[in-house]
Amino acid sequence: MRAIAVERGSEGPTVIERPRPEPADGEALLRTLRVGVDGTDHEVIGGSHGGFPEGEDHMVLGHEAVAVVEDPNGTDLSAGEVVVPTVRRPPAAGANGYFERGEPDMAPDGEYVERGIVGDHGYMAEYFTSPPEYLVAFPEDMWEFGFLTEPVSISEKAFEHAYASRSAFDWSPESALVLGNRSLGLMTLAMLEFGVDSDRSFAEHDFERTYCLGRRERPDPTVDIIEEVGATYVNSNETPLETVSEDFEAMDFVYEATGYAPHAFETVEALAPNGVGALLGIPDSWEFEVDGGRVHHELVLHNKALVGIVNSHVEHFEGAIDTLTELPEWLLDDLVTTVATPEDAKPAFEYGHDQIKAVVEFDRL
Amino acid sequence: MRAIAVERGSEGPTVIERPRPEPADGEALLRTLRVGVDGTDHEVIGGSHGGFPEGEDHMVLGHEAVAVVEDPNGTDLSAGEVVVPTVRRPPAAGANGYFERGEPDMAPDGEYVERGIVGDHGYMAEYFTSPPEYLVAFPEDMWEFGFLTEPVSISEKAFEHAYASRSAFDWSPESALVLGNRSLGLMTLAMLEFGVDSDRSFAEHDFERTYCLGRRERPDPTVDIIEEVGATYVNSNETPLETVSEDFEAMDFVYEATGYAPHAFETVEALAPNGVGALLGIPDSWEFEVDGGRVHHELVLHNKALVGIVNSHVEHFEGAIDTLTELPEWLLDDLVTTVATPEDAKPAFEYGHDQIKAVVEFDRL
Known part of the structure; x- marks a missing residue:
């Protein structure tokens, strides 16, 4: 499958080919719809923030995503459900109290990884996997704006x-x-x-x-x-x-x-x-x-x-979803100025005077 | 009656004679027991903080007091009751929302005066008057430490x-x-x-x-x-x-x-x-x-x-009183290193190496 990654030594994001991931036990397989680009992505690309997954020479970008359940794989999710994933995941040492309490956003350095930012691959790929507790249901009729959930959750x-x-x-x-x-x-x-x-x-x-x-x-x-x-x-x-x-x-x-x-x-x-x-x-x-x-x-x-304030947790994502359903639609329409494709994602990573929010669209609902 | 005041142009506190105050309707008359000295008093004396009451050329010092009710004057108080007074009072324009809500400590500049600090006379006098809502009952058997209520309330x-x-x-x-x-x-x-x-x-x-x-x-x-x-x-x-x-x-x-x-x-x-x-x-x-x-x-x-954090209100005074009753007595004893008289209050306003907390004692219970 196609993915957009930053590679060690490279100056910008690159389209790479990766095998489609296999969900582990307790994980669902998600088909990516849209992934937003923000300042943190630019910092990750520039090397001033974040870090590669342990032992890897590249990291798939993207932490503002909306996706659809491709294969529930035995979880409580339903195929076809629209979801947004949260960003923080337990570190290699396993879940700690912050994750157990549902407050990974309060975990200090070293007690988490962040998908697409530090220590774990992000969502800029045709498919990704996730345990269901890090996925929040998003209204189907607004799927195009689902990737805004993560920033609003902050x-x-x-x-x-x-x-x-x-x-x-x-x-x-x-x-x-x-x-x-x-x-x-x-x-x-x-x-x-x-x-x-x-x-x-x-x-x-x-x-x-x-x-x-x-x-x-x-x-x-x-x-x-x-x-x-x-x-x-x-x-x-x-x-x-x-x-x-x-x-x-x-x-x-x-x-x-x-x-x-x-x-x-x-x-x-x-x-x-x-x-x-x-x-x-x-x-x-x-x-x-x-x-x-x-x-x-x-x-x-x-x-x-x-x-x-840094990061956010599931309740903030739920609040953000309610917020997005209440914000005027003209506003969301006017904000999303750049919809790029994974084949030609470059426009999503350039700052133009007229660009407000850019997104890479992997698929449509 | 005797009072300790700072006068315009003077370099230190002075003992002055003032008429014993007459409580207005709705005010009680209080007989002062002890009044503590803190850094704010030194700033007021030095002129870097606070200000004289409108139209006056002196201000009676003192905002950390414990007193006994001399004349309830028709209020709900009882003669002989030990009380500590809060510091902020309504400005000349009268009570505002902050006072009505019981949160004068959150009032901005100009919406309050402070007894002994800015715009109103303090408690370093043999007697003072106060409406009962600014007085908090203090345990009689600990009266000597009552003046610590105000600082602890902060x-x-x-x-x-x-x-x-x-x-x-x-x-x-x-x-x-x-x-x-x-x-x-x-x-x-x-x-x-x-x-x-x-x-x-x-x-x-x-x-x-x-x-x-x-x-x-x-x-x-x-x-x-x-x-x-x-x-x-x-x-x-x-x-x-x-x-x-x-x-x-x-x-x-x-x-x-x-x-x-x-x-x-x-x-x-x-x-x-x-x-x-x-x-x-x-x-x-x-x-x-x-x-x-x-x-x-x-x-x-x-x-x-x-x-x-600045100032405090009645609930904080109540909390402070419970705190003082729970703090070890040796601590309170060791803290109060200087008990001065109004006739010779000077030691209470000097910083000695061995001085921790100084107090002027006007009367004993």
């Missing part, structure tokens, strides 16, 4: 942890700012603006005023989406994060998805009293000067919080 | 908010580090080491391994207390916070009470995966270089959190 976790950090008091947030106007930022902005009316989604608040900070100049398709959602676009060339609280307003909630290192500290300044910043972007080491006294002072004197 | 809030920030997952903390070995640090260390078996206290975990970082060399009475509690003393001259995770272990919980600005960032490094740092010290503006990329990266990739 925001579900961000909302859950950020709200938890404010649960010791009566928090009534009104203003929210998303840092970054790529696809996840735009979907998160819509979650903040519209709220999600579902017990499974963690996006429980609908914010009265939402903002999205980016560095693109108009005309730009992401700015159009931001304004169509009903949010305010903050052009960081005119208003850097440092002055957002003066030029617009102090924010009850800040969602940082760019990985630009100074944002962690500028977020503290941008927050209103009692506000929380959720950090999701992952910068590299970078020394710079900061008014650390002021950041520390602001955190304390105004009861502010910062929470770091 | 730690109660720190525990509540820190645990809340970790409530979205199964957090089983084992290791805790207190930064700072002054009286509040030592009491907090004991709360972490012993836990508090009370529904009202927020110190719900007892940590298996506790550490306290300070910069004093042995022999030192605070180091003796740290070791008597059963914790490990970390001498920051030998092991700065930056290397604690290597030289000792990464910490599930860090409690920062020194206000040393770099600690906010070094705390992130010192934390174990999924750990939380509670920040309580209040530094001034100070620019310095920091590997901000690494701090940001660590927060995200290991699901870490920082929560800022």
